[in-house]
Amino acid sequence: MSLDHSDIEKIAHLARMALDASQIDAYAEDLSDILGLVEQLEAADTTDIEPMSHPLHMAQRLRSDEITEDNRRGENQAVAPSVENGLYLVPKVIE
Amino acid sequence: MQWETVIGLEIHTQLATKSKIFSGASTAYGAEPNTQACIVDLGFPGVLPVLNESAVDMALKFGVAVDAEIASRSVFARKNYFYPDLPKGYQISQFELPIVGKGSLTIDLEDGSRKVIGITRAHLEEDAGKSLHEDFHGMSGIDLNRTGTPLLEIVSEPDMRSIKEAVAYARRIHQLVVYLGICDGNMQEGSFRIDANLSIRPFGQEAFGTRTELKNINSFRFMERALNFERERQIDLIEGGGKVVQETRLYDADRDETRSMRSKEEANDYRYFPDPDLLPVEITDQRLQSAKQGMPELPDQKRQRFESAYSLSQADALMLTQSRQQADFFENVVASGGDAKMAANWVTAELAGALNKAGLELSQSPVTAERLGGLLTRIADNTISGKLAKQVFEAMWNGEGDADEVIQAKGLKQITDSAQIESIIDEIIAANPKQVEQFRAGKEKLLGFFVGQVMKQTQGKANPGQVNQILLGKLRA
Numbered sequence: 179m180s181l182d183h184s185d186i187e188k189i190a191h192l193a194r195m196a197l198d199a200s201q202i203d204a205y206a207e208d209l210s211d212i213l214g215l216v217e218q219l220e221a222a223d224t225t226d227i228e229p230m231s232h233p234l235h236m237a238q239r240l241r242s243d244e245i246t247e248d249n250r251r252g253e254n255q256a257v258a259p260s261v262e263n264g265l266y267l268v269p270k271v272i273e
Numbered sequence: 274m275q276w277e278t279v280i281g282l283e284i285h286t287q288l289a290t291k292s293k294i295f296s297g298a299s300t301a302y303g304a305e306p307n308t309q310a311c312i313v314d315l316g317f318p319g320v321l322p323v324l325n326e327s328a329v330d331m332a333l334k335f336g337v338a339v340d341a342e343i344a345s346r347s348v349f350a351r352k353n354y355f356y357p358d359l360p361k362g363y364q365i366s367q368f369e370l371p372i373v374g375k376g377s378l379t380i381d382l383e384d385g386s387r388k389v390i391g392i393t394r395a396h397l398e399e400d401a402g403k404s405l406h407e408d409f410h411g412m413s414g415i416d417l418n419r420t421g422t423p424l425l426e427i428v429s430e431p432d433m434r435s436i437k438e439a440v441a442y443a444r445r446i447h448q449l450v451v452y453l454g455i456c457d458g459n460m461q462e463g464s465f466r467i468d469a470n471l472s473i474r475p476f477g478q479e480a481f482g483t484r485t486e487l488k489n490i491n492s493f494r495f496m497e498r499a500l501n502f503e504r505e506r507q508i509d510l511i512e513g514g515g516k517v518v519q520e521t522r523l524y525d526a527d528r529d530e531t532r533s534m535r536s537k538e539e540a541n542d543y544r545y546f547p548d549p550d551l552l553p554v555e556i557t558d559q560r561l562q563s564a565k566q567g568m569p570e571l572p573d574q575k576r577q578r579f580e581s582a583y584s585l586s587q588a589d590a591l592m593l594t595q596s597r598q599q600a601d602f603f604e605n606v607v608a609s610g611g612d613a614k615m616a617a618n619w620v621t622a623e624l625a626g627a628l629n630k631a632g633l634e635l636s637q638s639p640v641t642a643e644r645l646g647g648l649l650t651r652i653a654d655n656t657i658s659g660k661l662a663k664q665v666f667e668a669m670w671n672g673e674g675d676a677d678e679v680i681q682a683k684g685l686k687q688i689t690d691s692a693q694i695e696s697i698i699d700e701i702i703a704a705n706p707k708q709v710e711q712f713r714a715g716k717e718k719l720l721g722f723f724v725g726q727v728m729k730q731t732q733g734k735a736n737p738g739q740v741n742q743i744l745l746g747k748l749r750a
Contacts, residue, residue, distance in 0.1 A: 192542055194355055231348040231370070231547040237555035243290045243327035246297030247311040254315060255307065264306035265414030268357040271404055 179217065180210040276473040276508055279481055280439040280500065281431035284446055285424050286456040287400065287464040288331045294399050294423035295322030295365065302462050310402070310417035316361035321550055324349075328423040329554065331455035332372045332397050333564035335425060338449055338571055339392050341376025343561060349397075349551040352543045357415050358402035366426075368545040371396035372554065373425075378449070379573070380441045381591065390442050391430030400424050419463075425455070431470065431481065436500045440493055443467055448572055452597045460491050467496055472517070473507050482507075483517040487531055489524050499524035503531050575600055583613035592621050598635050602642045609646020612653050619645060623663065627670060640669045648676040661685050661733055688735045691743065694727070697735070698743055701726045712748050720744065 181189075186205050190197045197205065251264060260267040293300055296313035313320045336343045350368040373395035379387050402417035427446060433439040447465055450456035457464050472484035487503055490496045502524075507517050522531040570578070572594050579590035579600070594600045599620065606616040624645065628638060648669065652662050657680055668679040680686055688694060701723060702709055712719045720741075727740050 188542075192353070192544065232549065232552050234552060236552050237346075238324050238552040240326035240329060241297075241323045243292050243325050244297060245292045245299045247292075247299075247309075249308040250311070251305075251307050254310070254312065254317075260412065262409055262414065264308070265405065265409070265416055266307065266357075267409050267412040268415055269413070270406070270411055271357055271413050 179213045181206050181213070274512070275476045276504075277476045277478075278433075278435055278500075278504055279431050279472050279474065279484075280433040280436070281470045281484075282427075282429045282433070282439060282443060282446075283468040283470070284427045284429075284443065285400075285466040285468075286427065286446075286450050288328050288423040288425055288455055289457055290325055290327045290331070290423055292325060293421035294325050294328045294397065296421055298421065300422045302459075302464075304418055306414075306416040307418060310420055314360075314417060314421040322365060322548075324551065324554065325423060328397060329372070329556075330560070330564055330567075331423075331453075332395065332425050333556065333561060334453050334455055334568060335395055335427070335450065336373035336376065337561075337565050337568060338453055339373075339376035339378050339395075341392060341395070342374035343556060344370055344372055344374060345556050346370065347372040347396075347554045347556075349548045349554070350545045351548045352398075352545055354543060356401070357413065358404050358417070358420070360402075360417065360420065364399060364401065365548055365551070366398035366545075367396035370553075372556070378442070378445055380438065380445050382441060383437065388432075388438065390432045390438075393428045393430050395425050395427045398424050398426060425450075431472075431484075436497055436504065439469065439500060440497055443496060444493060448595065452569060452572055454569065460493075463491065466491060469496070469500060469503075471500060471503050471507070473504060473511070482511075483519050485517060485519065485531075486521045487524050488521060488534070495524060495526050498526075498529055499531060502529060506531065569597070579603075583607065583617075585613060585617055589614075589617040589621070593617060596635075602635055602638075605642030606646045606649065609643045609650075610653075611646040611649035615649050615652065616646070619649065619666075623666060627666075639672060640666065644669055644675050651676050651680060655687060655689055655736065656680060657685055657687050658733065658735075658737055660737075661687070685734060688731055689739065691739060694735050694739055695743055697727055697730050698723075698740070698747060701730065702747060709748065720748070723748070 183202055183206065186197070186202050186209070189209075190202075190205075255261045255264075255266070258266050287300075288294075290300060292298060293311075293314060296311050298311040298314055299309045301309065313322060333343060335341075347367060348370040349365050351363040352366045352368070353363040355362055371394045373392075375394070376392040377389050378392060379389050381387055400419050400422040402415055402420040405414040405416065407414070429442065433442055447458050450465070451458040459465070467490040469487045469490060470484045471487065472482040474480065474482040485503060485507070487499050490499055503522065510517055521534045523534050524531050575597075576587075576590045576594045579585050579593060580587060583590075585593070593603045603616055603620045606620060607613050611619070624638065624640065627640075628635060633639075645666075648662060648665055651657050651665075652659055657665060664683070665676055665679045665685060668674075668683065669676065673679050673682065705723075705726070708719050708722060712723075723744050724737070724740055727735050727744070
C-alpha cells in the first residue's frame with residue numbers, strides 16, 4: 179500500500195504538524211515503506227495465535243483508591259506560557 | 274407522513290471514587306482551578322498511569338446490575354485528538370475490548386407497560402478538563418481539575434422508539450447508578466451527562482434513517498426539549514425535500530435549539546490504538562464474586578419487596594423506590610410505628626410536597642423518619658384525626674418538637690368520648706331548628722353543615738366517625 183500526497187496532508191493535519199510541500203514526498207515514501215513492512219508481516223501464518231494488545235504477558239496492576247497527590251499548581255504552572263487566576267490560557271477555542 | 278423516532282443514548286457517568294482513574298489526585302468537585310491536576314493528569318513527559326481499583330469495581334457492579342457479559346480481559350486504548358482540555362493529546366478510553374459487554378435494562382412506561390432496552394457496552398475512560406470562554410484577552414482559560422476523573426460510558430442499543438422512552442431509560446440508568454453508589458448523579462455538576470443519537474424513519478420502514486448526535490444535555494427536562502427540537506428539525510428537513518446530514522449537534526438551552534458543531538466532525542478520526550502504558554486488565558473470578566456480593570438491593574427487587582412485605586400498590590412501591598434515599602426513609606417511618614400504607618402516602622405526598630415547596634432535599638428534611646413514624650402512630654391509635662395530623666406535621670416541620678409534644682402543647686388530642694360529643698351535638702341541634710327541619714324534610718346535604726358546626730365547636734378535635742354516626746342517629750330520630 180502506498181500513501182499519496184493527500185494522505186500525508188491529512189495525517190499531518192491530524193498530528194498538527196506543519197509540513198512544507200518539499201517534505202511531503204519524502205514522508206509519503208517513508209511511511210509507505212513502513213506499511214510495506216507491515217504487509218510483509220501479514221504474510222506470516224497466525225492461525226491459532228491469540229491476538230495481543232501488549233508485548234508483556236502480564237496483567238495491569240491496580241492501585242487502591244487513595245488521594246496521594248497534593249496541590250502543586252505553582253510548580254506545574256511555572257512552565258506554562260500563560261496563566262491567569264489559576265487557569266492555563268490557550269488560544270481561543272470556540273464551540 | 275407518520276414518522277417513527279429511533280433513539281440510542283450514550284451516558285457518561287462520573288464514578289464516585291476519591292481519586293482519579295490513573296492518578297492519586299482528588300476528584301472532589303468545586304476546588305480552585307488546577308489545584309487537583311497532578312503531573313499525570315497534565316501529561317508531563319515520563320509519567321505513567323496506574324489504574325484505580327475502585328473504578329474497576331464500580332464498573333463491575335454496573336455490569337452485574339444490567340446482567341451484562343463481563344470481559345475477563347479488557348484493554349485501554351488511546352483516542353487521539355487535539356483539544357486544550359485534553360493535555361496529553363489523547364484520551365485513555367476503551368475501544369475494542371470494553372470491561373462491560375452486552376446487557377439490558379427494563380424500563381417502565383407511562384401506560385404501565387415495561388420494555389427491555391439493550392445495552393451495547395459500558396467502558397472505562399478518563400474525563401477531560403473544562404474550557405472557560407469568558408474573555409481572557411482573546412484567550413480561553415483551562416481548568417484541568419476534572420481531567421482524569423473516572424467515567425463509565427454506558428452505550429445503549431438504538432432501541433428506543435419515542436422521546437418518552439429515551440427519557441425513561443435515562444432516568445432508569447440514573448436511578449441505577451445512584452442506587453449502586455457508583456455515581457452521585459448530580460447533573461448540575463456534570464456527574465451524569467447524556468449524548469443522544471436520534472433519527473427518524475417512516476413507520477413500517479426497517480432501515481434506520483441518518484442520525485444526528487446531540488451533545489451537552491445536562492438535565493432530563495432539557496433532554497426532552499432537545500430531542501423534540503431535533504425530531505421536528507429532521508421531519509421539516511425531510512418533508513421539505515432535504516436530507517439529514519450525519520453530524521454532532523449541540524443543544525443550546527437558552528435558545529431551545531440544536532446547532533451543528535463542525536469543528537468536532539473534522540477531528541472525528543481518532544486513530545485508536547492500545548495504550549502501551551497500560552497492560553490488559555484481568556478480572557479474576559474472585560474480584561467478580563466480591564462485586565456480586567457487594568451489590569445492594571436494586572430498584573426492581575426493592576419494589577417487589579415493598580409490594581409483598583408492606584402490601585403496597587405497584588404505583589406506591591414504584592414511587593417510593595424512585596430513590597434509595599426515599600425508600601430508606603419510608604422503611605424508617607414504618608419501623609418507627611407508622612402504618613405502611615399511611616407512611617407511603619405521607620412520604621410521597623405531604624412530606625414530598627413540603628420539601629418541594631421549601632426547595633429542600635429529603636436528607637435536609639426538618640421532620641425525621643422517626644418523628645413522622647411517631648405522628649402516624651398517633652393517627653392510627655386515634656389520638657388525633659387525620660385532619661389535625663397535618664397541623665401537627667406543620668408544627669414538627671417548624672421545629673416545635675415531636676408529635677406527642679405538639680399534641681400536648683396545642684391541645685390537639687382527639688375527642689373520642691361519646692357522651693361529650695353527644696352533648697355538643699345536642700346543643701347544636703337545639704340552636705339550629707330551621708336546618709334540622711330542612712334535613713328531616715329530605716335535604717340530607719345539610720349533614721355537612723352540622724358536622725362543620727361540631728368541628729367548629731371542638732376546633733376539629735372531635736372524632737369524625739363518631740360525629741357522623743351520632744349526628745345521623747339524632748337527626749333521623
